[in-house]
Amino acid sequence: MAYTVKAVSDLAGVSIRTLHHYDAIGLVRPRERSEAGYRLYGRSDLERLQQVLFFKELGFGLGEIKEILDRPDFDRRQALLDHRELLTHRKDRIERLIRAVDRTLEGMEEGNSVEERVWFDGFDAAQYEEEARQRWGHTAAYKESRERAAGYGQADWEAIGAEQTAILREIAALADRKPGDPEVLAAVGRMHRFINERFYACSLEMFRGLGDLAVSDSRFTETYEKLRPGLAAFYATAVAEYCGRSRA
Amino acid sequence: MAYTVKAVSDLAGVSIRTLHHYDAIGLVRPRERSEAGYRLYGRSDLERLQQVLFFKELGFGLGEIKEILDRPDFDRRQALLDHRELLTHRKDRIERLIRAVDRTLEGMEEGNSVEERVWFDGFDAAQYEEEARQRWGHTAAYKESRERAAGYGQADWEAIGAEQTAILREIAALADRKPGDPEVLAAVGRMHRFINERFYACSLEMFRGLGDLAVSDSRFTETYEKLRPGLAAFYATAVAEYCGRSRA
DNA sequence: CTACACCCTGACGTTGCGTTAGGGTCAAGA
DNA sequence: TCTTGACCCTAACGCAACGTCAGGGTGTAG
Numbered sequence: 353m354a355y356t357v358k359a360v361s362d363l364a365g366v367s368i369r370t371l372h373h374y375d376a377i378g379l380v381r382p383r384e385r386s387e388a389g390y391r392l393y394g395r396s397d398l399e400r401l402q403q404v405l406f407f408k409e410l411g412f413g414l415g416e417i418k419e420i421l422d423r424p425d426f427d428r429r430q431a432l433l434d435h436r437e438l439l440t441h442r443k444d445r446i447e448r449l450i451r452a453v454d455r456t457l458e459g460m461e462e463g464n465s466v467e468e469r470v471w472f473d474g475f476d477a478a479q480y481e482e483e484a485r486q487r488w489g490h491t492a493a494y495k496e497s498r499e500r501a502a503g504y505g506q507a508d509w510e511a512i513g514a515e516q517t518a519i520l521r522e523i524a525a526l527a528d529r530k531p532g533d534p535e536v537l538a539a540v541g542r543m544h545r546f547i548n549e550r551f552y553a554c555s556l557e558m559f560r561g562l563g564d565l566a567v568s569d570s571r572f573t574e575t576y577e578k579l580r581p582g583l584a585a586f587y588a589t590a591v592a593e594y595c596g597r598s599r600a
Numbered sequence: 601m602a603y604t605v606k607a608v609s610d611l612a613g614v615s616i617r618t619l620h621h622y623d624a625i626g627l628v629r630p631r632e633r634s635e636a637g638y639r640l641y642g643r644s645d646l647e648r649l650q651q652v653l654f655f656k657e658l659g660f661g662l663g664e665i666k667e668i669l670d671r672p673d674f675d676r677r678q679a680l681l682d683h684r685e686l687l688t689h690r691k692d693r694i695e696r697l698i699r700a701v702d703r704t705l706e707g708m709e710e711g712n713s714v715e716e717r718v719w720f721d722g723f724d725a726a727q728y729e730e731e732a733r734q735r736w737g738h739t740a741a742y743k744e745s746r747e748r749a750a751g752y753g754q755a756d757w758e759a760i761g762a763e764q765t766a767i768l769r770e771i772a773a774l775a776d777r778k779p780g781d782p783e784v785l786a787a788v789g790r791m792h793r794f795i796n797e798r799f800y801a802c803s804l805e806m807f808r809g810l811g812d813l814a815v816s817d818s819r820f821t822e823t824y825e826k827l828r829p830g831l832a833a834f835y836a837t838a839v840a841e842y843c844g845r846s847r848a
Numbered sequence: 849c850t851a852c853a854c855c856c857t858g859a860c861g862t863t864g865c866g867t868t869a870g871g872g873t874c875a876a877g878a
Numbered sequence: 879t880c881t882t883g884a885c886c887c888t889a890a891c892g893c894a895a896c897g898t899c900a901g902g903g904t905g906t907a908g
Contacts, residue, residue, distance in 0.1 A: 358885065372888090373865055388873055390886055414864070439698050446691045450684060606854065620857090621896055636904055638855055662895070 354383070354392040364401055379418055380404055410435055602631070602640040612649055627666055628652055658683055 357368045374380040375391065380401045383394035393401075400421065407417045412435070605616045622628040623639065628649045631642035641649075648669065655665045660683070 356885075367865080368886090369865060369867080377864095386873095386886090388886070389888090390873085436698060436702070439694050443691060443694045443698070446687050446694065450687050450691070454684070604855080615896080616855090617896060617898080625895095634855090634904095636855070637857090638904085 354394060355398065356393075357391050360393050360398065360401070363398070364405065366401075366405070374401070374404065374414075377414065377418075379414055411439070602642060603646070604641075605639050608641050608646065608649070611646070612653065614649075614653070622649070622652065622662075625662065625666075627662055659686070 355363070357371050360366075360371060361368050371380070371391070375382065380397060382391035383397055384392050386392055403421055404414075404417055407420060408414070410432075412420070603611070605619050608614075608619060609616045619628070619639070623630065628645060630639035631645055632640050634640055651669060652662075652665050655668060656662070658680075660668070
């Protein structure tokens with residue numbers, strides 16, 4: 353009727369140390385101790401442990417689990433709903449990462465070194481500088497960006513639209529700042545992270561030419577209106593613009 | 601041309617403390633220090649930081665990243681391939697978790713308390729004890745388990761088949777052990793975790809009646825052959841068998 | 849000359865245990 | 879009865895990847 357740590361460990365598939373830990377923090381305590389001080393778990397302790405493992409499996413922290421189990425008035429439903437959202441986010445993120453890895457691997461298959469392809473894949477500075485010169489014609493890279501963007505659904509695009517608008521307004525508002533202004537750096541950083549998050553796990557553009565960065569007019573918003581359908585290409589182009597201007 | 605910690609922090613979207621940390625462990629070091637000891641990062645440092653963030657984004661640890669970046673002979677392709685697999689596993693796991701949460705929430709919608717439904721959903725002891733008595737007729741629960749299992753594809757089933765066979769052999773081999781034998785406990789634990797992993801994020805059955813658990817014959821394998829198509833139901837039933845026998 | 853924003857180096861806190869270290873306990877076998 | 883060997887205990891440091899003070903210097907704009 354009473355289980356030792358080893359038995360519980362085998363049954364539940366958790367380490368003895370873990371049981372010690374749960375005991376120490378008061379999460380799962382053995383019903384009693386033997387004369388020699390051995391932990392003796394009863395069935396209700398095992399059930400509690402199982403509940404703990406359930407919530408842990410769902411990704412809750414031990415502190416939260418304690419809350420959930422100790423306070424019967426806790427809103428479990430809301431907690432689960434919140435958690436579902438969190439899991440969905442994680443899933444989306446992982447899916448993006450997988451796509452990023454795939455693209456990286458594809459680039460390697462094509463015979464280019466990781467250094468040449470990974471960092472610049474889809475955002476190759478030289479390439480986009482050319483395109484900037486040509487006033488963003490319907491190039492291959494433009495198409496590629498569109499294809500990448502094509503994976504998004506209606507709702508995605510609405511959210512992205514809102515986000516980008518906010519960022520662009522911010523940048524436009526900084527049009528008269530000096531090169532290297534902290535706020536400009538921060539805004540460009542945000543834009544870059546936005547690109548990364550939405551279109552690629554990572555890109556190096558952010559660091560290209562930013563040393564001499566200046567925003568001298570608000571061509572961003574014009575550009576934005578023109579290129580709205582090809583959002584990714586626009587951002588890449590905008591970055592190339594920055595780089596080109598800073599070097600000219 | 602030289603960036604202070606704040607500028608880099610803004611650009612890259614990482615905290616200053618993080619930069620300190622990367623410096624301390626030698627992952628990203630500033631090109632130089634000012635007279636006053638200020639960290640001054642150059643462009644190549646920023647590129648390195650960006651590479652670090654790329655791999656970090658993919659979930660690599662800082663130690664691994666150091667390996668990757670410092671040793672040019674490192675097999676990046678293999679690392680990426682390995683990582684792709686890891687990400688896929690994570691994704692699958694999260695998808696299972698989401699389904700588990702959904703089932704839990706459904707159970708709550710139906711008016712049952714979390715305690716009543718969550719822990720026993722699909723593996724209700726009382727229910728399965730009944731079924732065990734009826735020699736596993738085509739009950740609702742049986743059907744429900746089949747439906748759950750229906751979500752698996754061909755390859756899944758093959759892997760599951762191999763796994764279950766191994767576990768069943770193990771249990772069969774322990775047919776003459778005494779109640780509470782550690783190896784029996786461990787084997788039952790494995791079986792339970794197998795159920796959890798494949799069919800539900802968690803279930804409590806594992807702990808039901810195990811106190812007096814004994815394996816007295818090898819009816820598992822018979823049962824196995826009979827019920828192969830309804831694997832989940834079989835496991836649930838087998839557990840109920842255990843419980844029923846131990847109480848009879 | 850004084851704010852005030854920015855920089856530095858410790859150094860402890862966090863989460864969830866893993867991992868020795870040093871030392872009792874208990875049932876079985878010689 | 880003594881000795882294995884498998885278990886049990888507590889204490890305490892270690893790890894990842896930083897967050898978060900604490901205490902104190904720097905640099906520049908007004």
